[in-house]
Amino acid sequence: MNQQINSKKVQALRKAVKVANDLRHKKPSPFPPEWEIIEKILKGCKKRLATSFTKENVLKACILLNALWSTRIPPPNVTKWATILTKFLNKEWKELSRKPAEEKRRCVAKELMLEGMNKEETKKKKQEIPIPSQRIQRSFLSKFFHLLVEGGEKVFPLYDRFAKKAATRIVQSIPELKKNVGRKNGLGDYEWHAKKVLVICKKLSSDDKPVGFRELDYLLWLAGQYYEYKKDKEKGKDSRLSKFVIDFLNKPISRTLKDCLDALDDPPSNRGGFSKPAL
Numbered sequence: 001m002n003q004q005i006n007s008k009k010v011q012a013l014r015k016a017v018k019v020a021n022d023l024r025h026k027k028p029s030p031f032p033p034e035w036e037i038i039e040k041i042l043k044g045c046k047k048r049l050a051t052s053f054t055k056e057n058v059l060k061a062c063i064l065l066n067a068l069w070s071t072r073i074p075p076p077n078v079t080k081w082a083t084i085l086t087k088f089l090n091k092e093w094k095e096l097s098r099k100p101a102e103e104k105r106r107c108v109a110k111e112l113m114l115e116g117m118n119k120e121e122t123k124k125k126k127q128e129i130p131i132p133s134q135r136i137q138r139s140f141l142s143k144f145f146h147l148l149v150e151g152g153e154k155v156f157p158l159y160d161r162f163a164k165k166a167a168t169r170i171v172q173s174i175p176e177l178k179k180n181v182g183r184k185n186g187l188g189d190y191e192w193h194a195k196k197v198l199v200i201c202k203k204l205s206s207d208d209k210p211v212g213f214r215e216l217d218y219l220l221w222l223a224g225q226y227y228e229y230k231k232d233k234e235k236g237k238d239s240r241l242s243k244f245v246i247d248f249l250n251k252p253i254s255r256t257l258k259d260c261l262d263a264l265d266d267p268p269s270n271r272g273g274f275s276k277p278a279l
Helices: 002-023 034-051 055-068 075-090 101-115 134-148 161-173 175-181 187-205 214-236 243-249 252-264
Strands: none
Touching: 002 175, 002 187, 002 214, 034 055, 034 134, 034 243, 055 075, 055 134, 075 101, 075 243, 101 134, 101 187, 134 187, 161 175, 161 187, 161 252, 175 187, 187 214, 214 243, 214 252, 243 252
């Protein structure tokens, strides 16, 4: 019986990924038209960075990413991150060029996400420029390396509160995935998220049809927002999501995706957590 449930949920998840990707590439697109323009701008940025990690190229990339993807880093801190990233990309990143993906993620997580700007700034009691939360900085860095660094899309899954929420819920809902993810065992928040994403991608991939981080991200972003919207609706609360997302989730075009995500859920009383806190 458990195997049958597991198999049905994996099928629902596989279908959800396909539906999310079909929606993303549908013509005409159900998503805002500026999204395609933003992707083209960032691809141009990525090409410039591939030629040289100069301070100017990195600063332009950081400014554009922060503005176009709303990563919510205060402008003065964008400049600081550009300085930190320029130094890192020209030294540690080049040294990591032949290292496996896991080692690259670990280095970025340790040197930038866990320390980075916080290393010195958090020692100060008063700050003229407020430092964004570590979650916001992790989100910014995951997008920088995934979208703008050559090869980064195969190493760094995108991270934000929606992707984190969706990956955790999907893993918890399918016993096989939960078992394969195992315990957190001291992993940082980003590495823990990446491990869940890797396990999901591996389960959904086949020799002739691999599922990469980008394909899964299309689902995680929509799923995380749907889960939040659904929770707010059940509690009778006004949703804080954007008007576009709310409108999209209320249109018939989103019905199949929502059905797939609902099929992953057990009744709340049967839904177990990780042995250690997952979030």
